[in-house]
Amino acid sequence: MKPELTIALILTTFTIGTAHGAPQVAINPDAEFNTVAMLESKELNEVSGIQAGEGGVFFMHNDEGSPSFYAADREGRHLGKITIRDAKNRDWEDITRIPGESGPLLVLGDTGDGKADNKTIRLYIVAEPRPATDGSYPEEAELLHRPKAYYPDGPRDCEAMAYDPSSEMILFLTKRDFPPRLYGLPIDDIFQDEKVKLRFLGEVPSLRAPTMADLLSHKKRGQWISQPTGMDISADGRLAAVITYRSLYLFERSENETWIEALRKAPVEFIGPPRLHDEAVTFGHDQRSVYVSTEQRPTPLYQLNLW
Numbered sequence: 467m468k469p470e471l472t473i474a475l476i477l478t479t480f481t482i483g484t485a486h487g488a489p490q491v492a493i494n495p496d497a498e499f500n501t502v503a504m505l506e507s508k509e510l511n512e513v514s515g516i517q518a519g520e521g522g523v524f525f526m527h528n529d530e531g532s533p534s535f536y537a538a539d540r541e542g543r544h545l546g547k548i549t550i551r552d553a554k555n556r557d558w559e560d561i562t563r564i565p566g567e568s569g570p571l572l573v574l575g576d577t578g579d580g581k582a583d584n585k586t587i588r589l590y591i592v593a594e595p596r597p598a599t600d601g602s603y604p605e606e607a608e609l610l611h612r613p614k615a616y617y618p619d620g621p622r623d624c625e626a627m628a629y630d631p632s633s634e635m636i637l638f639l640t641k642r643d644f645p646p647r648l649y650g651l652p653i654d655d656i657f658q659d660e661k662v663k664l665r666f667l668g669e670v671p672s673l674r675a676p677t678m679a680d681l682l683s684h685k686k687r688g689q690w691i692s693q694p695t696g697m698d699i700s701a702d703g704r705l706a707a708v709i710t711y712r713s714l715y716l717f718e719r720s721e722n723e724t725w726i727e728a729l730r731k732a733p734v735e736f737i738g739p740p741r742l743h744d745e746a747v748t749f750g751h752d753q754r755s756v757y758v759s760t761e762q763r764p765t766p767l768y769q770l771n772l773w
Contacts, residue, residue: 494773499739503542505765510536513759515561516746517572519594526746526759527558527574535574537603542767546603553590553609560627560696562636564653570594573636577624582642584621586614614661615651625745626697626708630725637725638664639694645671646694648726668726672733673715687711695745700753707756709747713737714756739768
């Protein structure tokens with residue numbers, strides 16, 4: 467087993483579902499990240515967000531440039547480039563999926579702010595696209611809503627955003643705060659106004675700090691190597707996956723816990739995948755695996771089977 471692909475199980479035991487009355491399932495301590503595909507689309511060169519959708523599709527986007535997102539399957543085949551009319555991509559950092567009255571909605575977060583000088587962030591909301599009979603996706607998506615949001619305590623840089631079905635909030639985990647800070651936005655608030663205020667939920671000190679070796683080996687990214695660059699929450703609201711430049715962290719939420727409580731507990735840390743540009747993470751369609759992609763060309767799609 468190659469050292470850089472070895473999955474380090476930090477906790478002695480980690481189970482899924484016991485707090486919710488479901489059968490006990492243990493994480494496989496010998497699991498490895500596997501490259502399951504290279505993305506066919508050459509336009510996907512800075513993947514900073516990924517979300518599993520219906521029918522085995524993955525929706526992905528770059529972190530700047532075209533206000534578009536892309537559909538691909540697990541084999542990396544390009545299924546379509548979907549441009550959002552009347553949208554701008556200043557610094558899209560993550561994508562998540564929320565329930566809507568007529569079906570799932572996709573939320574693309576223009577939340578990146580490396581200098582922390584933007585007074586507001588922007589969310590772009592569209593209906594989850596459906597494929598044609600030949601499997602291809604439409605070239606355009608109608609923009610349903612584009613609210614501005616702001617932090618109660620000043621601008622922040624955020625690359626990690628996920629929908630939590632247990633609280634019915636979109637969660638935002640900041641990057642350039644030490645420790646990262648968690649904010650929430652109830653989805654009901656999104657459609658109430660053109661400008662909405664995020665709620666500060668608390669600090670998250672549980673991610674492992676960079677080591678001296680990290681700082682020496684990665685002079686440009688060393689101090690950021692354990693900061694959140696992507697996040698997803700499983701469809702049942704039990705697990706959260708947080709990706710950083712060095713590691714993937716898994717957190718489990720007990721039935722009566724909030725996510726700020728769960729994120730403060732010691733996570734299971736998986737070292738890898740073996741890139742320093744990993745910024746996109748999603749739970750798979752079967753909820754038994756996690757997929758990760760990266761800001762690099764050629765662009766890989768990694769899979770980690772949890773059990």
